Amino acid sequence: MSSAETLKRHHLRVTDIREKVLEVFINSSKALSNEDIEKHFAKLDRITLYRTLKTFEESGLIHKIPHSGQSPLFAICQEDCSQHEHLDQHGHFHCLKCGETICMDEVNVPSINLPDGFTAQQRHLVIEGKCAKCT
Numbered sequence: 001m002s003s004a005e006t007l008k009r010h011h012l013r014v015t016d017i018r019e020k021v022l023e024v025f026i027n028s029s030k031a032l033s034n035e036d037i038e039k040h041f042a043k044l045d046r047i048t049l050y051r052t053l054k055t056f057e058e059s060g061l062i063h064k065i066p067h068s069g070q071s072p073l074f075a076i077c078q079e080d081c082s083q084h085e086h087l088d089q090h091g092h093f094h095c096l097k098c099g100e101t102i103c104m105d106e107v108n109v110p111s112i113n114l115p116d117g118f119t120a121q122q123r124h125l126v127i128e129g130k131c132a133k134c135t
């Protein structure tokens with residue numbers, strides 16, 4: 001499926017920026033920060049990029065990955081995420097050596113028993129260590 005078709009499937013208007021940003025995510029094997037994405041563009045307005053990422057996240061195209069660094073990281077959604085629900089219940093791995101963060105689709109986030117009165121909305125699992133390339 002082309003990036004334009006993916007945008008349409010998620011009920012988004014196709015624009016040049018959206019198509020290009022989505023392609024950067026599709027072609028990347030690691031999670032990306034705003035700065036990583038900016039490198040793929042000769043000129044890209046930060047506000048436009050910020051809005052594009054927010055729209056993508058809200059539409060189920062990309063998901064945000066919590067990590068200890070300063071700028072947020074995003075990765076393409078593999079599963080059938082939609083506007084209403086993100087289904088990316090997989091763990092993430094952050095390599096302390098090369099700094100890459102990757103989705104681990106085969107690692108499930110364990111369910112946790114919460115005390116009475118607490119309701120979970122999202123569960124995240126981030127493992128830090130050395131990736132296969134750096135070991």
Ligand SMILES: [Zn+2]
Nearest residue numbers: 063077081086
């Ligand atoms: Zn998702």
Ligand SMILES: [Zn+2]
Nearest residue numbers: 095098131134
């Ligand atoms: Zn590494």
Ligand SMILES: [Zn+2]
Nearest residue numbers: 075088103104
């Ligand atoms: Zn992920």
